[in-house]
Amino acid sequence: MPGMESKDLCFLPGNELVRLIRGGEVSALEVMQAHLEQIARVNGQVNAIVTLVADRALDAARDCDVRLGRGEDCGPLCGLPVAHKDLAVTKGIRTTFGSPIFADFVPEEDAVIVERLRNGGALTIGKTNTPEFGAGSQTFNAVFGATRNPYDLQKTCGGSSGGAAAALASGMIPIADGSDFGGSLRNPASLCNVVGLRPSGGRVPTWPTQSAWFSLPVVGPMARTVSDVALMMSAIAGPDPRSPISIEQPASLFSKPLERNWKGTRIAWSPSLGGLPVEAEVTRVLEAHQRVLEDLGCIVEEADPELREADEIFQVLRAWNFELSYGELLKSARQQMKDTVVWNIEKGMRLSGPEVTAAERARTRLFHRMREFMDNYDFLVAPVVQVLPFDVNQPYVTEINGQSMGTYIDWMKSCYWISVTGQPALSVPSGFSADGLPVGMQIVGRYRDDFGVLQLGHAFEQATGYWKQRPAVS
Numbered sequence: 001m002p003g004m005e006s007k008d009l010c011f012l013p014g015n016e017l018v019r020l021i022r023g024g025e026v027s028a029l030e031v032m033q034a035h036l037e038q039i040a041r042v043n044g045q046v047n048a049i050v051t052l053v054a055d056r057a058l059d060a061a062r063d064c065d066v067r068l069g070r071g072e073d074c075g076p077l078c079g080l081p082v083a084h085k086d087l088a089v090t091k092g093i094r095t096t097f098g099s100p101i102f103a104d105f106v107p108e109e110d111a112v113i114v115e116r117l118r119n120g121g122a123l124t125i126g127k128t129n130t131p132e133f134g135a136g137s138q139t140f141n142a143v144f145g146a147t148r149n150p151y152d153l154q155k156t157c158g159g160s161s162g163g164a165a166a167a168l169a170s171g172m173i174p175i176a177d178g179s180d181f182g183g184s185l186r187n188p189a190s191l192c193n194v195v196g197l198r199p200s201g202g203r204v205p206t207w208p209t210q211s212a213w214f215s216l217p218v219v220g221p222m223a224r225t226v227s228d229v230a231l232m233m234s235a236i237a238g239p240d241p242r243s244p245i246s247i248e249q250p251a252s253l254f255s256k257p258l259e260r261n262w263k264g265t266r267i268a269w270s271p272s273l274g275g276l277p278v279e280a281e282v283t284r285v286l287e288a289h290q291r292v293l294e295d296l297g298c299i300v301e302e303a304d305p306e307l308r309e310a311d312e313i314f315q316v317l318r319a320w321n322f323e324l325s326y327g328e329l330l331k332s333a334r335q336q337m338k339d340t341v342v343w344n345i346e347k348g349m350r351l352s353g354p355e356v357t358a359a360e361r362a363r364t365r366l367f368h369r370m371r372e373f374m375d376n377y378d379f380l381v382a383p384v385v386q387v388l389p390f391d392v393n394q395p396y397v398t399e400i401n402g403q404s405m406g407t408y409i410d411w412m413k414s415c416y417w418i419s420v421t422g423q424p425a426l427s428v429p430s431g432f433s434a435d436g437l438p439v440g441m442q443i444v445g446r447y448r449d450d451f452g453v454l455q456l457g458h459a460f461e462q463a464t465g466y467w468k469q470r471p472a473v474s
Contacts, residue, residue, distance in 0.1 A: 006034035007041075010171035011470060014080050014228040017174055018121075021079040022068070028079030032061035032123060035081045039125075039172045042473050045153060048167035049083055050144040051094045051127040057081065060123040075121025076234050076255070082122040083173045084114055085161055086130045088219070089208065093124070098132040098141035101333045112207045112243070113177050113219045113236055120235025128176060129163030133326060135341045137187040137412050138396055139163055142338070146392050149192060150471035151438055155389035158188030164222050165192035170473050174223065175232055181217045181321075182314065183384075183415025186427035189222060190384035190440025193432075193466065195457065196222045197229050198418075198425045200448045204236050205243035210325055212244055216317055216419060224467050226428060226458040230254045233450070253451055258458040263297035265456075268377040274304035276413055277400040278386045285431045285439040286383060292463050293381070305373045305380060309362040310417035316351065316359035317420070318409075323348025340395075340408045363420055370421040371447060379456055380444040384427045386414050388437045418442065424450040428457040429466035 009017075009031060020026045036054055043049050064079045089095050089107035091114075096102045110118070118124065129139050129147045139162025140146035147162045149155040150170040157166040161178030165188035168176055178185045180198040189196030201215030211217075221232035233254035239246040269290055272278050293300050322344040330337065330345050337345075374380070386400055397411035398404065405411045418425050423444045430441035441460070445453035461467060 006037055007171070009034040010038045011474070012174070013225045014077070014174040014223060015231055017080060018076070018078050028061040028064040028068070028123070029058065031079055032057055032081055032125070035125060035173060042170045043172060045148065045473050046150055046166050046170055047145060047147050048128055048157070048163040048170070049126045049172060050086060050129045050163065053093055053124060053126050057123055057125045064121070064123065075119065076231055077117065077175065078121040080122045080175055081125040081173050082117050082175050082177070083126045083128045083164065083167055084124065085164055085176070085178050086127045087134050087179055088114055088177060090114055090124065090127065093127065095127065096143050098130045098134070098143060099336070100142050101329065101336050103143050109208070111219070112205045112240055116236040117177060122175065122235070125173060128161070128167055130160045132338050132341055134160040134179060134181065134184060135338070135344060136160060136396060136408055137183060138394070139188070148392050149389050150473040151193065151436060152389065153473065154392060155437065156191065156392045156394070158191035158385070158389070160184040161196065161222060162188040165189055165194050165196070168192070168194045168222060168224055169471050175228060176222045177219060178222050179217060179219045180419070181318065182409060182419055183412050185220050185222060186384050186415050186425060186440070186442060187412060189427040191389045191438060193429045193438035193469065193471070194222060194224050195226050195229050195429070195467070196220070196427045197233070197450070197454065199233070199237070199450050200247065200424045201422060202243065202245040202247045203424070203450055205240035205246040207240065207242040211321060214321060215245055215422065217321070226426070226454055226461050227258060230258060230454050247448065254454070256451070258455050260455045260459065261297070262459060265298045265379070266377045267293055267298045267300045268303040268305070268373070268380045269300050270302070270304045270380060270382040273382050273414055273417060274307060276386055277403045278383055278414070279388060279400060281388055281433045282383055282386065282439055285433060286441055289430055289441060289460070289464070292460060296459050296463065303377065306369050307366065307417045309366050310420050311413060313359050313363045313366065313420045314416045316355055317363070319344055319348035320351055320356055321348070366420060367422055370423065374446045378446065378452070382442045382444065383414050384440040384442040386411060388433050388439070414442070418444055423447060424453050426453045426457045428460055430464065431466055432469070
């Protein structure tokens with residue numbers, strides 16, 4: 001594109017890139033080449049893209065340009081490079097799940113989200129790093145090592161969609177997919193100054209999976225702007241016969257304008273979700289933004305939902321799902337698994353029927369308490385992460401404000417408590433610490449109001465513009 005360096009092209013929003021490609025102002029090939037050059041420049045420092053398929057990506061970009069030249073519609077994501085989380089199976093492309101057990105595994109099928117991104121016009125450029133089997137909100141594994149935060153290479157990018165967040169933040173890709181059980185789309189988005197949406201269970205169908213009826217693990221979109229996340233949702237949402245819990249509403253729901261009149265919208269402002277320890281600098285950054293929401297026309301009141309049973313629900317159902325997913329693998333490959341994965345599987349093995357029953361009963365009670373709470377509020381706003389990005393060599397947070405964290409996931413309660421409510425939740429950039437580290441704001445919507453969450457995130461983003469601040473590594 002005349003007058004624009006390829007590096008600058010890599011930091012344009014996806015919506016803008018699609019407009020330029022469709023209008024013939026830049027070719028899909030030029031966009032792909034620019035992103036491959038950016039990967040060559042910065043990935044060695046960040047380690048976010050762990051499998052690169054450059055030749056395949058260039059061929060796909062050339063094909064896209066040919067199709068556009070014939071006047072074909074190449075989809076809402078026309079020509080956008082995309083990288084897939086290394087938990088999502090990709091036909092013909094190595095998928096390791098972050099585990100040495102699968103270091104050389106090449107699937108023979110695509111995950112639904114991969115299919116839909118490709119059918120929507122996105123072009124696969126590679127795979128993004130993840131912790132082993134997505135376990136933990138710090139991205140490192142024995143296959144590829146650690147992914148670093150582009151805003152400070154000595155800090156973690158979060159996880160488990162950490163490679164996706166770091167790649168987005170440093171301009172290596174404009175859009176990415178991820179997954180979220182206890183916060184894996186939201187946590188790294190917050191720590192890397194990008195946007196991550198945890199959709200409602202079934203909004204984006206999950207396949208293949210061994211637990212097709214289980215709604216806690218979801219897959220979803222990440223990007224640098226809310227409008228780009230909405231654009232992705234217009235391609236990846238909608239029902240699929242392979243997912244028995246998929247929501248019947250069409251993906252076109254997310255093609256509508258994000259603008260909205262916010263006058264009188266009621267927001268519950270919950271700085272600690274009822275008493276969770278939160279680092280003072282995180283609280284300071286977030287508190288400055290109550291005024292932003294009020295200036296939009298919202299009525300903001302401090303209020304906490306009653307989430308007292310969320311911790312036990314999550315711990316039990318997560319352990320149950322780990323045993324379901326990896327219990328057989330543990331028998332044959334225990335020595336190749338990291339200790340936290342083994343711990344979670346074995347916790348699932350020790351569960352009794354009554355313990356799972358109690359968790360399901362408690363989750364039902366929690367759902368109704370949250371439903372009643374949200375009858376009074378249109379949205380809940382809270383921290384995404386209770387801490388700032390921490391040392392990349394530290395496996396997980398062990399204490400917050402003097403409070404000890406009992407397990408490798410205890411420090412993520414601000415995310416996983418929301419997961420078990422079933423509400424859609426968005427992490428949107430909301431500023432920086434005194435040391436320049438990103439902080440995200442979590443916007444939680446009413447049951448299945450995914451689009452409303454994007455609308456409020458978009459309004460906040462437009463009012464603040466934090467997404468525009470590039471990292472040191474860019």
